[in-house]
Amino acid sequence: MAVDKSPAVSARAVSKSFGQLLVLDRLDVDIPRGVTYCLLGPNGSGKTTFIRAIVRLIRLDAGELRVLGLPVSEVDRIYPRIGYMTQHKALYPDLTVEENMEFYSGLYGIKGQDRENRIEELLRMVTLAEHRKRLAGALSGGMYQRLSLACTLIHEPELLLLDEPTAGVDPRLRKTFWEYFQSLAEAGKTVIITTHLMDEAERCQMVGYMRAGRMAAQGSPEEVLQQAGLRSVLSLWLAEPERDAAHLRYLGYEIEVAGGVVNVSLESHAQIKEILAEVSPADIRLSEPKLEEAFLRLSEGA
């Protein structure tokens, strides 16, 4: 079978309004397969609406939306291949860990030994194997979240849509989740995540920043920083800052002197070596730009 190279999600001029409120405004986006993709944006920017449109819990007013190469309306062919996790955990507290997983296996027609293996593997992944006989309602918040993720993954979906999957999860477990999302992407699955946390966004291979129902910026985190015109800054503590600043400026660097510290905007990290060949600072510090700044700048500029 030929490998399907079509994007995991492809939106063309997609619009949706609720009453007077335009939530998606001719949104264009292509989310390639096999990546972790982070959907960012302020509250009300249309992230959740877009996700719900992808799983067709919302019908679009206009535009074309394709999911896994199919028109979004072909739910019979799409639903078996996607996993969707909302902030509601969608578990039955009065069933055990194992029974919850068996239930979701059943919905996707996973039976017999297949089912056993799959449950075993997932419970190990989310480190709940020794809790399989416990009632889901008796689990801690983090465990509950892990079980919810395991249930979402039961049918090995090609496209995973996760709405704030790490909300309320402790930092150590968050790291585990992210490692798993990366491994899914490496295995060719597409993971689309919404989050408010910029440090999570930076872990994604691609980020999309939504604003007022449109995609304000998209690409790898580095690309987005460049689009926003943000650079790394090298701070230098020098004995004679004014003199060295003038020298560096003469060499063509973009310089700013503040409180005796010389800040150099870098076009690339390779410049660090060149600068250190020219001056001898007592101390240096490299400040990488934050995605957050990029997004602030993008939302102001747009």
Add this chain to the structure above:
Amino acid sequence: MRPGVQRMTVVALRIVRQLKRDRRTIALITFAPIFIMVLFGYSLSGEMTGVQLGLVDGGDHPALRSHLESIQDFDILRLGSQSDAEKLIAEGRLDGAVVIYAEEVRILLDASNLQITEAIISAVKDGLGQEGAGRAPETFLVTRYIFGYDLEMIDTIGPAILGFVVFFFTFILAAISFLRERTLGTLEKFMVSPLSRSEIVSGYILGFSLVVVIQSATTLFIVLYLFGVPMRGSILDAFIITLLLGAGALAMGSFVSNFARSEFQVVQFIPVVIIPQIVLCGVFWPVQSIPGFLRPLSDILPLTHASDALRAIMLKGASLSDVFTDFVFLCGFFLLMFAAATLMLKREVG
């Protein structure tokens, strides 16, 4: 103000504030009591219309005859013989009959409805009384119960209680668990799975039908063996009617849960869905005493048809084919509610 009083006031004020925001509850606590009071009031007013009375007229006692005919609440059907009247009463097509001879007036009755029985007897007595001086001195008044002479109160309402209990509990159960599916987020997850909407509703009804089976069996057992209500028809037929009613209640509960956002709001459906059925089903108060404008409502309520069928099966020994109309109605009600529950799920897609 003492701190205790102050804290108490804080709680009270909060409740008032929340109530003010919940318009549905305000509407309900205002209108539901009015609605229910009116229902009860009308049903208990004692005014009866549409009593089906057979009349076998031997030509004597014209005053009695014209009195009976003048009563607008009675629909008089003239019959040729007493045996015709007995037959129609036994089939449940007449509420009673009056057979007029010169020396004797016989009242034939269906005792399964005491209010109607009394209305007929007092009408005949009034009619004879109006004959005044011209009346034959010795006219015997004979009352015979063609049907139900051995029935007690519990026998006539027992079948309806059976239907009511099954309907009430399955309705509440289905409504609350379907609502829970929504609040847990699992319903949304179903929507994005290969599970179709009708599969969701069918699965629900199938799962809970176990509850309906157990509930039907236990309530039927109690009605028969503890209350001693007779079972003159087939117990299987009664069971089938109860199951059908339960299935309708399950589907209706699933449908109605779409309009509730909390368990509290599900409970609010009780005065709207359950109580009118008790008042209007024609068991605790006869359909004939329900004012005309409410009767069409009574006719479309599942409990009306279920208790009608159950009474016929249990007390009169009717078979399923005898109560075919009720059977068809209950099937129709189930299918309608099933379709409504499925369609409502679809509407979730905005």
